[in-house]
Amino acid sequence: MSLETVVEDIRDEAHARAEDIREEAEERAEEIVAEAEEEAESIVEEREQAVERQIDQEREQTLSAAKLEAKQQRLEARRDVLADVREQTEAAITTLEGEERKELTKALLDAAAPEFEDDESVAVRGRADDEKLLTEILEDYDGWSYVGERECLGGVVVESEESRVRVNNTFDSVLEEVWEDNLKELSDRLFDDE
Template structure:
């Protein structure tokens, strides 16, 4: 075997070793790349799931907060409307015809006379002349005198002469009683 044959054999052996090393390196590189791609895909999926969870959580929080704001605004609007209904009711009762006012004041004074025999009767400025006329006509009310006008929509406030006892038969008092006992019914009627 000649030198050239030995050199060719060494070259061939070197070339085979280089190809084997290259193939082995390529296989290792491919395995490393596949592993990296799998880990990257796993990280991407995990990050996407975490982002989706965070987004869902934020959306739920914002939705809850918005619902609370809307509910508060609705309740405030309902309260405003109920306050308007209350004021309108009080004004309507106070502005009923004079014949109604006279009958109502007479009945209220008779009720008060059962508790306070002698006292001072207060009414609004508009009703004072009517109260004076009722007291002068009714014998059972002879212990009453007419006092200063008060700021009420209607009705009377009777105070004993010694100031120890006071009965509030103003329309506001009666409306408050009805309002408190029937507010839920009124609310249901107005807002359903």
């Protein structure tokens, strides 16, 4: 074999080896690119899912906040309506007149009377506008007298120094008790939407 043939064989072998290396490098490069693209797709997908989760979370938070605000506004409106009803009730009680006011006031005095059976003198306070009415009613109660006004819608505050008892039978106290006992029912009747 001539030197030229040996050189040619080495050259051919080197070319073949170089071709194999190039092909292996291309295959490896394609694998790396494919892996990189797959990883990039995975990262994009993860980020998209994270963004979707964040959007869903923010949507839920916004919706919850809006529902809470609406509920608070509804409760505030209900409180306002109930306050208006209470004011109208107080106004109606204040304007009671004549026989109806007399009967209610007498009933409140009668309800307080058992607490003061053994007392010789009993002091009665009431609304300033009811002084004449109270004085007239108290003529039927021995030892009972009107002693001054009490800021209230009507009714009486009865007390005695002998027994150190005080009974608050004002229209205000009765209204407060009835109001508290029946507030849920009243609310249900006014707001029967729930």
